[in-house]
Structure formats: structure tokens, C-alpha cells
Amino acid sequence: MAKSKNIFFCQECGYESAKWLGQCPACKAWNTFVEEPTIGKGSTASGGIRYQAKASEPVLLSSVHSSDEKRRPTGISEFDRVLGGGIVPGSLVLVGGDPGIGKSTLLLQMSRCLSEQSCRTVYVSGEESLQQIRLRADRLGVFKNDLAMLCETNLDVIQETILKYKPEVVIIDSIQTMYREAISSGAGSVSQVREATSVLMQLAKRENIAIFIVGHVTKEGVVAGPRVLEHMVDTVLYFEGDRHASYRLLRAVKNRFGSTNEIGVFEMCSEGLTEVKNPSEFMLSGRPEGTAGSVVACAMEGTRPLMLEVQALVCQTNFQIPRRTAAGTDYNRVNLLLAVLEKRLGLKLAGCDAYINLAGGMRLNEPAIDLAIVAAVISSYRNAAVESDTMIFGEVGLTGEVRAVSQAEQRVREAEKLGFKVCCIPQSNMKYIRSNTGIRVIGIRNVKDLYDFICTGRVSE
Incomplete structure (x- = not known):
């Protein structure tokens, strides 16, 4: 029996130390150091499965064929877009998000689509009972084929079940509830989360099973547990959005099999999450016409152009120090643009409050929306409405110049x-825009x- 001992772990990166460090x-x-009990090398959990190590030999790069991976579509096009085209067999995907944002709903909908494709899927829940999952499934619709469910938190039992059932896709909800008996610390601790992720990673690679794990987030908005958790997985997805708003954004911050710039847009309905095929039209719905301070901008999220409304309200201040508010964009960037307008155009903004808002709750930091923010501020300051059929984009420099942006066409x-x-x-x-476009293009x-x-x-x- 291996002797247990205590080791200090860094909660940010997983660094180990024999003593506490500031x-x-x-x-x-x-x-960031916390004390966690651990076990010596060579020991395994009771009932755990130990893989026999095999000698490996180096392989010449020229002998490796660079063929595209066979991906399995999830049946949700917005989800496939973020994943890079579908599920890669043997991949380990981490899905994070705020409580109640819809992580479990999204993965249960994915399980429903996969079961309709006769894909063997196992949904492992460590937080809800089978009856609770069935109630959510009834709201999502009819499941044509049976979906294998397992309510268990013991990772060794889960591992044995997966090896026996041989599924193609496994969903773990959530990683913070999983534990191994060999580690005496509680579920959700640094040791348990790291050990559970390591076991699932080995299981995914050896058995060629795609595994999705749900991770809780901290108040700072990052996945709870050691930072090494994000380094171990192949893909990290964040489900973002205000839980009180109707839409949700699925964003990839790490993806070994695709781009990290793509986003998926969903709308929360009573029947579950619905894909938003045209997010630009969705973001511009209800936009006022002929109102000063309202401008339409275009931002790029990966390969998808996204139209949104930029609003500005400029009014005389009642205080010695004017107020500046930015909702949906960088506050410091807004202050910089206001300083450019005051210096280059002579606008007396020092005596005015300025409020900037990206309508719809969208959060963007792309420089291409600079020109739209400037236009909205000028429109509100001069009380001159911009025509509702006008779209503006561009990056603004400190000297007031308008710089080029990517993917203008x-x-x-x-x-x-x-x-x-x-x-x-x-x-x-302007030189990248074709002359036969059916829209009037003006160079600024x-x-x-x-x-x-x-x-x-x-x-x-």
C-alpha cells in the first residue's frame, strides 16, 4: 500500500511543491497554493483499470499520411462550426460556462441528434438524477432512439462502464463532481480534477472515443480547477451570454482541430436551444430609424460577418468630471476615441457625459468597430441622424486616420x-472592393x- 502524503498545488497552473509558497x-x-493529499506512484484506485505499457518506437514524418480526420457531424450546424466541422474521434472537449447558461441542455440536444444517427452515446451525470434528466429531455422533444444514461460520480465505475459499453461519444456532466477513491481529497479539488481529466484523456486516446466534459467556471469567468485542465484537453469551448437574455454564444478559445475565431449563436426557447442561422438580422431587429446616435457596424467573428447596432448618447454633464460608460466594448478604447475626436475635430466632449452601448448584449473588442463608435458619438453630439441604410466600419488611429481592416469585401x-x-x-x-457591387461604397x-x-x-x- 502506497503511503499518502500532502503536496501543495498551484490552482492556476498545477505546479507542485513540497511546501507552501507565496x-x-x-x-x-x-x-494560489492549496494543500492536497495525494498517493505515491504505482498505486491505482480500487477497481481501477491499469493499461499495460507498450514499447513505442519513433516514426519517420515522411511515412505519416496527412489525411483529413473523419469527423462526425453533431446534427447542430452552429455547434459543428465552432468545433471545426464536427466531432473528431478520440478528442477531449471541455465545455465551460456560467451556471444556468445551458451547457447541459446543449449537450443533451447533441446527444439526441447523435442517437438519431445511430451513434452510441453515453450521458454520464454526476449532478442530476435520471428523473431530472428525463424532465429536461421531454422539453427538448421526442428521442427516437434510446440514449444510454448513467448517474455516477465514481470515475473507476464510469471507466469500467465505458470500456464495457464501447460508445462512440461520452458526455461527463460535470468534471468537478467526479472522484477517484485512491485520492482522499474531496470531489472538485485540484488533485481530483487533474486526475479525472488525465484518466478521461487516456481513455479517449486509447479507445478512440470522443469525450465531452462540462466544467464549472469561477467568478472571474474561467474554468474552475487547475489551469492545467485547459492544457490537457484538445478543445475548450465557452458558452457565453446573459442568462436573462434570449441568445447564447458558443465560442472556442482553444481548438486543435479547427479555428478559434468561430462562434455559434443560439436562442434559448421553451423547447431548448434554437440555432440562429442569420445572427446579423437577429441583432438588428427592433433598431430605431431616423434617430441620432444609432449606427450599424460590421464585425468579423472568424469567417462570419456579424452586423450589429452601435448606440451612443452624448449629453451635457452635471458634474465636474464627465461620466464615461461602455457596454459591450473596451472602456479604455472608448476613452481613446473620445480623446481623438476632441483633439482632431475640436468637439467639446470634456463637458459632456458619453454612454456607448452595443445593442443586444454583444461583447466585441475588434478594432473595426472604432469608426462606427466615432460615427455614433458625432451623430449624438450634433443631433444628426445617420441614414438607416448606412453601414460603417474601420479602425481609427491616434492621429485621426482611418486604417484598413481585414475581409472588407x-x-x-x-x-x-x-x-x-x-x-x-x-x-x-477601396482597392479590394469590386466595382460591380450593388451598394454605394464611400472611402473614409x-x-x-x-x-x-x-x-x-x-x-x-
């Missing part, structure tokens, strides 16, 4: 598809050109 030598974080095409007539873009992007060189366009409807030569 600062982690690896990640330089302060006061895609943004213009999206605006044309949604019925916009005018598009203000950086002058340096600096904030003075934008000011003239808003106030007079034309740009000076």
Missing part, C-alpha cells in the same frame, strides 16, 4: 445582402471625412 515559480501568481457583401445602400469603409480598403480617410459625411451627406475631396 508566489508560484511557474506562473508567478500570488497566494465580405463585410460589404453582408451589408448588401441585408439591404443596405451605403457603406463607409477605410479609403485604403480620417475622422474629418466622417464628420463631413454625417453633417452634410458627402465627403470632401
Whole structure:
């Protein structure tokens, strides 16, 4: 029997130390060490399965064929987009998000779609009973084929069940509830989370099983547990959005099999999560027309152009220090743009409160929305409404120049598809726009050109 001992772990990166340290030598974080009991090498949990080590030999790179991985579609196109085209066999995917955001609902819907494809799927729940899962499943619709369910938190029992049942996809809800008997610390501790993830990773790679694990997040918005958890898995997905709002965003922050710039947009309904095929139209619904301070911008999320409304309210302040508020974008970036307007255009914003909002609760930090924020501030300050069929995008520099942005033609095409007539873009992007577009494209060189366009409807030569 191996003798147990206590080791200190860093909660940020998983660094081990025999004694407590104020600062982690690896990640330089302060006061992150916690004491956890562990076991010596060579011991396994009771009932656990030990794989026999096999001698491996190096393989020449030229002998490895770079064929595309065979992916299995989930049946949810927005989910497939974020994953990079579908589920890769043998992958380990971590899904994180705030409580009540819809992680379990999304994965249960995925299980329903996979079962309809005759894909052997096992849903392991450590938080809910079978009756609770059935109540949620009844709200989602009829399950044509039976879905294998397992309510268990003992990882060794789960491992034996998976090896016996031989599924293609396994869902673990959640990793913080799993435990191994060989480790005396409680479920959710650093030792248990790291050990459970390691076991699931080996199981996924050896048996070629795609495993999805649900992870809780801390108040800072990161997955709870050691930071090494995100390094061990192949893909990290975050389910974002206000739980009181109707829409949700699925975003990849790590993906070994696809892009990390794609997002999936869902709407929470009584029947579960519904895909939003055209998020631009969804974000612009209910937009006021002929109102000062409202401008439409276009941001890129991966390969998808996303249209959204930028709102600004500029009014005289009643305090010595004016108020600045930014909802949905970087507060410091807004202050920088206001300083550019005050310096380059002479607008007296020092005596005005300024409130910036991205309608719909969307959060974006892309520089391409700078020009739309500037246009909204000028429109509200001058009380001059921008035409509702006008779309604006571009990056603004400190000298007031408008700099080029990527994928300008895609943004213009999206605006044309949604019925916009005018598009203000950086002058340096004009050479990339085809002349046969059905939309009027105006090149903006600096904030003075934008000011003239808003106030007079034309740009000076």
C-alpha cells in the first residue's frame, strides 16, 4: 500500500511543491497554493483499470499520411462550426460556462441528434438524477432512439462502464463532481480534477472515443480547477451570454482541430436551444430609424460577418468630471476615441457625459468597430441622424486616420445582402472592393471625412 502524503498545488497552473509558497515559480501568481493529499506512484484506485505499457518506437514524418480526420457531424450546424466541422474521434472537449447558461441542455440536444444517427452515446451525470434528466429531455422533444444514461460520480465505475459499453461519444456532466477513491481529497479539488481529466484523456486516446466534459467556471469567468485542465484537453469551448437574455454564444478559445475565431449563436426557447442561422438580422431587429446616435457596424467573428447596432448618447454633464460608460466594448478604447475626436475635430466632449452601448448584449473588442463608435458619438453630439441604410466600419488611429481592416469585401457583401445602400469603409480598403457591387461604397480617410459625411451627406475631396 502506497503511503499518502500532502503536496501543495498551484490552482492556476498545477505546479507542485513540497511546501507552501507565496508566489508560484511557474506562473508567478500570488497566494494560489492549496494543500492536497495525494498517493505515491504505482498505486491505482480500487477497481481501477491499469493499461499495460507498450514499447513505442519513433516514426519517420515522411511515412505519416496527412489525411483529413473523419469527423462526425453533431446534427447542430452552429455547434459543428465552432468545433471545426464536427466531432473528431478520440478528442477531449471541455465545455465551460456560467451556471444556468445551458451547457447541459446543449449537450443533451447533441446527444439526441447523435442517437438519431445511430451513434452510441453515453450521458454520464454526476449532478442530476435520471428523473431530472428525463424532465429536461421531454422539453427538448421526442428521442427516437434510446440514449444510454448513467448517474455516477465514481470515475473507476464510469471507466469500467465505458470500456464495457464501447460508445462512440461520452458526455461527463460535470468534471468537478467526479472522484477517484485512491485520492482522499474531496470531489472538485485540484488533485481530483487533474486526475479525472488525465484518466478521461487516456481513455479517449486509447479507445478512440470522443469525450465531452462540462466544467464549472469561477467568478472571474474561467474554468474552475487547475489551469492545467485547459492544457490537457484538445478543445475548450465557452458558452457565453446573459442568462436573462434570449441568445447564447458558443465560442472556442482553444481548438486543435479547427479555428478559434468561430462562434455559434443560439436562442434559448421553451423547447431548448434554437440555432440562429442569420445572427446579423437577429441583432438588428427592433433598431430605431431616423434617430441620432444609432449606427450599424460590421464585425468579423472568424469567417462570419456579424452586423450589429452601435448606440451612443452624448449629453451635457452635471458634474465636474464627465461620466464615461461602455457596454459591450473596451472602456479604455472608448476613452481613446473620445480623446481623438476632441483633439482632431475640436468637439467639446470634456463637458459632456458619453454612454456607448452595443445593442443586444454583444461583447466585441475588434478594432473595426472604432469608426462606427466615432460615427455614433458625432451623430449624438450634433443631433444628426445617420441614414438607416448606412453601414460603417474601420479602425481609427491616434492621429485621426482611418486604417484598413481585414475581409472588407465580405463585410460589404453582408451589408448588401441585408439591404443596405451605403457603406463607409477605410479609403485604403477601396482597392479590394469590386466595382460591380450593388451598394454605394464611400472611402473614409480620417475622422474629418466622417464628420463631413454625417453633417452634410458627402465627403470632401
